Amino acid sequence: MKAQIFNIHDVVLLMTVAECFLLAIFQAVLPVTNRLASILLSCFLLCVAVGSACILVLWNGDVHIHPVFDRHFLPYFLVTALILKGPALYLYVASLTRESFHLQPRHLWHLTPVAAAMLWLAIFRIDSLDLSFRSIDATDFSRSLVDCVWHVVKALPFIYGIAAVLLTKKYQSQLKDQYSDFSTTEPGWLKVLTIGFLVSWSLSGIAHIIAQTASPDVSDSFGIADNYVTFILINALFTYSLVYAHKLLTTKHEPIKDKHDEKLTDSAIEKVQQGMEIQKLYLKHNLNIEEFSKRIDLPVKEVSAVINKHYGTNFFEFMNTYRVEEAKRLLSDEKHADMTVLDVLLQSGFNSKSAFHRFFNRLVGVSPTEFRKNGAPDAALKKAANE
Structure with a gap:
């Protein structure tokens, strides 16, 4: 009977490699609106595929590509893939969330660690036997050189x-500053995925730390867990790219504030007030801060300053507070008794039922249905008094 070459953990690595290559090819040929994001996602998938394949060859003595490649060239491919997967994911997230994002010469600094690692491997002639700590000629100095390589490839993805x-957290904050209404599903899942990869790379880092200080078996357990988590996340990321990524709203780059931005004028405050109280711009669906600034003839940065500093809130909260007040008016007016709650939320400027109910409950203290049933503008206080 032939000896078993692959165990179940190696099979997961093989599946990750195969799937990443296939998904990268599929992503490259898929018609998309954001081509740069598609390219960056393909790069990330290829980094994971190459890294997983090299790890399999490095640690499984029964898996070989070519003796020369396995011994001398594999470290360069492995280190490059492990270092670049971090920047690839970060730039992919940036390309999804920032308006008109494109790669610039300044982004080349992300390649600096790769160049430094390549020089390190070449100068000290570190091969696969050194990298896997199987070299019979290894000294304490040579082991410390190899440790430096592993420290870098584990720390950089985590960073x-x-x-x-x-x-993603900053993106969610900017959405509230620039849009009056948006879906929380797409940004929420993007944040979950990035946290997932952070957890995965944390497991990899923990495995490396434990390998230096404790039992190799414990270290292997964390490394294996990382492989399984990576496989799950790759599938989730690709699904997200197909189903949700194209629905993300992009945010504009926030200009650097200077001292003049801190001074608010009465004219600017008055224009914002007129836009809300006279023009009732909050009733417009999908209103963003740019459209609002055009309607009141005030630069975006001044609109933002008035809302942030004079009213002490963000654009999202500012607009929806007025919308809740409009909804309260409609719900308490007998002339609109035939309107459904859905009609009310739409006429108030809301697009989303969940956003409407969330804001209404938080600001009023009761649901829209309860508010209408109580039949008074201060329904929450009336209810509390009765109790």
């Missing part, structure tokens, strides 16, 4: 994972 999570 980029944190940066990607922070980028």
Whole structure:
């Protein structure tokens, strides 16, 4: 009977490699509106595929490509793939969330760690035996050189994972500053995915740390868990790219504020007030801060300053507060008793039932149905008094 070459954990790596290559090809030929995001996603998938394949060859003695490649060239492919997967994910998130995002010469600095690692491998002639700590000629110095390589390839993805999570958090904040109504589903799932990859790369880092200080078996357990989590996340990321990514709203780059931005004029405050109270612009569906600024003839940065500093809120909250007041008026007016709650939310400027109910409950204290049933503008207070 032939000896078993692959165990179940190796099979997961093989499936990850195969699926990433196929998905990268599929992503490349798929007609999309955001071509740069598609290219960056394909790059990320290829990094994961190459990294997983090299890890399989490095640690499984029964898997070979070519003796020369396995011994001398594999470290370069492995290190490059492991380092680049972090920037690829971060730039993919940036291309999805930022308006008119494109790669610029300044983005080349993301390649600096790769170049440094290549020089390190070449100068100290680190091969696969060194990288897997199987070299019989290894000294304490040579092991420390190899440890440096592993420190870098484990730390950098973790750092980029944190940066990607922070980028999604900033994106959600900018949505509230620039849009009066948006779906939370797409940004929410994007944040979940970035957190997922951060967890995955944390597991990989923990496995590396444990390998230096504790039992190899414990380290292997964390490494194996990382492989399974990666396989799940790759499928989730590709599904997200097909179903949700194209629905994301993009945000504009926030200009650097100077000292003049801090001074609010009475004229600017009055224009914003007139836009809300006279023009009733909050009734317009899908209103963003650019459209609002055009309607009141005031620069976006001044509109933002008035809302942030004079009213102490963001554009999203500002608009929806007025919409809730309009909904209260309609619900308490007997002339509109035949209107359904859906009619009310649409006529108030809301697009989403969930957003309407969430804001109404938070600002009024009761649901729209309860508010109408109580039949008074201060339904929440009336209800509390009765209790």
